[in-house]
Amino acid sequence: xxxxxxxxxxxxxxxxxxxxxxxxxxxxxxxxxxxxxxxxxxxxxxxxxxxxxxxxxxxxxxxxxxxxxxxxxxxxxxxxxxxxxxxxxxxxxxxxxxxxxxxxxxxxxxxxxxxxxxxxxxxxxxxxxxxxxxxxxxxxxxxxxxxxxxxxxxxxxx
Amino acid sequence: xxxxxxxxxxxxxxxxxxxxxxxxxxxxxxxxxxxxxxxxxxxxxxxxxxxxxxxxxxxxxxxxxxxxxxxxxxxxxxxxxxxxxxxxxxxxxxxxxxxxxxxxxxxxxxxxxxxxxxxxxxxxxxxxxxxxxxxxxxxxxxxxxxxxxxxxxxxxxxxxxxxxxxxxxxxxxxxxxxxxxxxxxxxxxxxxxxxxxxxxxxxxxxxxxxxxxxxxxxxxxxxxxxxxxxxxxxxxxxxxxxxxxxxxxxxxxxxxxxxxxxxxxxxxxxxxxxxxxxxxxxxxxxxxxxxxxxxxxxxxxxxxxxxxxxxxxxxxxxxxx
Numbered sequence: 229x230x231x232x233x234x235x236x237x238x239x240x241x242x243x244x245x246x247x248x249x250x251x252x253x254x255x256x257x258x259x260x261x262x263x264x265x266x267x268x269x270x271x272x273x274x275x276x277x278x279x280x281x282x283x284x285x286x287x288x289x290x291x292x293x294x295x296x297x298x299x300x301x302x303x304x305x306x307x308x309x310x311x312x313x314x315x316x317x318x319x320x321x322x323x324x325x326x327x328x329x330x331x332x333x334x335x336x337x338x339x340x341x342x343x344x345x346x347x348x349x350x351x352x353x354x355x356x357x358x359x360x361x362x363x364x365x366x367x368x369x370x371x372x373x374x375x376x377x378x379x380x381x382x383x384x385x386x
Numbered sequence: 387x388x389x390x391x392x393x394x395x396x397x398x399x400x401x402x403x404x405x406x407x408x409x410x411x412x413x414x415x416x417x418x419x420x421x422x423x424x425x426x427x428x429x430x431x432x433x434x435x436x437x438x439x440x441x442x443x444x445x446x447x448x449x450x451x452x453x454x455x456x457x458x459x460x461x462x463x464x465x466x467x468x469x470x471x472x473x474x475x476x477x478x479x480x481x482x483x484x485x486x487x488x489x490x491x492x493x494x495x496x497x498x499x500x501x502x503x504x505x506x507x508x509x510x511x512x513x514x515x516x517x518x519x520x521x522x523x524x525x526x527x528x529x530x531x532x533x534x535x536x537x538x539x540x541x542x543x544x545x546x547x548x549x550x551x552x553x554x555x556x557x558x559x560x561x562x563x564x565x566x567x568x569x570x571x572x573x574x575x576x577x578x579x580x581x582x583x584x585x586x587x588x589x590x591x592x593x594x595x596x597x598x599x600x601x602x603x604x605x606x607x608x609x610x611x612x613x614x615x616x617x618x619x620x621x622x623x624x625x626x627x628x629x630x631x632x633x634x635x636x637x638x639x640x641x642x643x644x645x646x647x648x649x650x651x652x653x654x655x656x657x658x659x660x661x662x663x664x665x666x667x668x669x670x671x672x673x674x675x676x677x678x679x680x681x682x683x684x685x686x687x688x689x690x691x692x693x694x695x696x697x698x699x700x701x702x703x704x705x706x707x
Contacts, residue, residue, distance in 0.1 A: 280658035280665075284699040301671065308671075315665035318676050319686065323661060326491065326687030328704035366700065 238292040238358040242269045242351075243278045247305040248340045249297035255344030263348035264355035267295065274298070275336070276309025280320050283334060288366055293333045293358035295351070300338040310338070330361055390446040392421035393437070394476075395466055396428055397452030397459035398486045398536065403477040404428040404451070406553035410560045420567045421447070434462070437469055445469045447566065449476040449549075453486045453696065454537040457518070458530035467543040472572075474579075478552035480539040482648045482656075483696030485552070487536045490695045490702035491687065494534045536696045547573070549580040552646035552693060555632050578651075582630030585650045586643045587615075589634040590625055594618065598669035602682040605641060616642045617667060622689055626650075627659035646693050655699045657690035 244250040250271045256263060272278060275298025283294050296317060298310040313336060321331035335354050339347045396404060408414060408429075424445060425432045448470035454460050467473055478484035489497060498515050502508060518531040539545050549562065558580035573579060587594065594615045603610075603620045610616055616623040616637065624645030625637065636643050649656035664683070670676045683689065691698050 280661040281653075281655045281699070284655055284658050288699045311671045312665060314671070314673060315668050315676050316661060318673065319661045319665055319680055319683075320658075322680060322683075322686050323657060323690070324700075326685075326703070327700040328706060329700065364704075366704065 236359055236363055238266050238355060238363070239290060240266045240268065240293040240295055240351075240355060240358060241286045241291045242267045242295040242297065243275065243282065244269055244271055244339075245275045245277075245298045245305075245310070246271055246273050248299035248303060248338075249275070249347070251341035252297075252339040252343045252347045255341065256347045257344075259344050261344055261348040263351040266355045266358075267351050274304065274306050274309035275313035276304070276306065276311075278313055278316065280316055280323075283320060287329065287333070287364060290366075292361070292364045293335070293354060295354050296334070296336045297339045297347070297350070298336070300340055303340065329364065329366075332357060333361060333364060389420065389422040391424045391444060392417070393423075393425035393445045393448040393466065393470060394428070395425065395448065395450050395452070395462060397450065397462060397480070397539075398455035399452030399477065399479045400485070401428065402553040403479070406477075406551075406556055407449070407559060409556040410563070411556075413560055413563075416567070417563055434465070437465055440469050442468050443471050445471065447472050447474065449474050450539055451477040451480050451553075453479040453483050454533075454539060454542045455486055455489070456530040456532050460533075460537075460542055463539060463542045472546045473539075473543070474547045474549055475539040475545045476549050477554055478550060478646050478648060478693045480545075481548045481550050481697070482694040483536050483538050484646070484693045487538075487694070487696040488688065488692070489536050492703065493705065494532055497532075535702045538697050541696070546575050548576075548578045550578060550629055550647045551581070551632060554580055555635070557633075558631055578629070578648075580631065581647060583651050584630045586625035586628040586630050586632070586634055586637070586647065589630045589632070590615075590637045590643075591634070592616070592637065597667035599667045600669060600679060602679065604682075604684060610640060612640055617663075622664070622683060624656075624660060624690070624692075626663040627653060627656050627690070644692055645690075648694060648697070656694045657687065657698055660690040661686075 244253060253269060275296055278296050286294055296313060298313050301310060304310040317334060317336040321334055324331045324334060337350050425437050448466050450466060450473060454463055475481045479486055502510055502515055519526055519528045562580045592615045595618060597618055599620055601620050602622060610619045610621050621642050623642035625643040627650055628643055628645045629647040629650045631647050645656060653659045668676060668679055670679060
């Protein structure tokens with residue numbers, strides 16, 4: 229639990245491919261490596277299954293960062309799903325930028341089934357990066373009542 | 387038996403939806419004959435107080451076009467919701483936010499700066515800005531307040547049906563009106579009516595093939611041929627992410643679909659769907675090469691969400707931290 233009320237604990241959603249990255253995460257666990265507990269993992273069959281709307285929906289529902297992990301280029305169980313994920317991530321980052329969401333909140337990386345250590349490293353790095361970016365408050369704009377106010381009122385006190 | 391009552395209203399819109407209603411041509415006389423038109427500010431002289439005086443639920447059908455962008459739009463949305471039995475979000479603005487919704491990619495402050503200060507023809511040394519209430523010698527004057535964000539109709543009040551399009555195509559409007567006039571059973575609440583249940587591609591008719599793109603063209607850079615799929619030819623066409631119903635009019639004029647019929651059925655976010663579609667057709671694997679091709683898509687947000695920024699999952703541009 230969050231014991232220090234001043235410390236922001238980012239909520240991070242991880243979309244992990246079944247064949248490499250999820251197994252890599254499993255290896256990190258069975259090897260008792262420590263990694264940040266901020267990541268909530270959703271296992272998918274392939275990083276190419278990550279529809280851009282999954283990422284946007286996660287942000288909309290309160291995620292502060294999204295981590296997509298797939299097999300290394302050339303290792304995809306379905307030949308080229310991870311390349312599709314790569315192209316989507318690159319284009320989606322441009323969309324995020326256009327909406328004023330820091331593109332660093334979305335990270336795509338490759339973790340093989342043997343890379344438990346890399347998994348822990350990526351999760352820790354990303355958690356700290358998102359922590360530094362601070363909370364993402366999209367939901368404030370969902371309600372018409374909040375419209376017409378000066379933007380200052382929408383910011384959350386540190 | 388008294389005639390059913392019909393109201394039409396425009397909020398933040400261009401007036402194109404009103405023209406589209408009139409574009410049903412002589413059939414408008416059937417509409418006028420069948421319905422008692424009780425409110426239509428664009429075409430007839432009605433006042434807001436006339437609507438306020440009506441009993442709640444006394445309007446049988448209200449076609450509401452335009453987005454919700456200021457306090458007047460919002461109060462009319464609430465008023466008409468109260469007075470109408472069936473409220474229809476009519477056209478892309480009311481349904482998705484449409485072109486006015488692109489204002490969500492900027493802020494009210496920036497809009498005022500641009501409109502009241504930075505335009506070359508503006509002389510405003512005192513930095514005057516619109517104020518909702520102004521004290522004048524005659525008393526207090528008020529104007530509607532512009533909101534920070536554009537909302538769709540359903541983001542403000544419950545909506546019964548949605549008719550997409552910028553504007554909705556007259557044959558579709560007529561089909562809906564005829565069905566109502568013939569007493570057809572109403573579809574389930576929340577339905578999109580006056581449109582198809584597939585993507586624009588289904589109406590386009592151009593043969594599609596496996597796509598392997600390494601270059602995108604803007605419409606002025608190359609004239610596409612009239613036979614092949616426009617996306618196959620590297621022209622960004624919103625067809626794969628857009629609902630059918632218009633008859634693929636733009637494509638038939640050899641212009642790409644811009645996406646005015648909104649997200650295709652079962653698609654939550656039109657732009658996200660387009661990100662997916664475009665990512666699938668680029669035949670490259672190197673990040674730098676992919677980025678170079680993506681650079682050819684000018685303004686991806688404005689292109690993929692041209693008609694749907696307020697109805698998108700991210701809804702608006704976030705203020706810079």
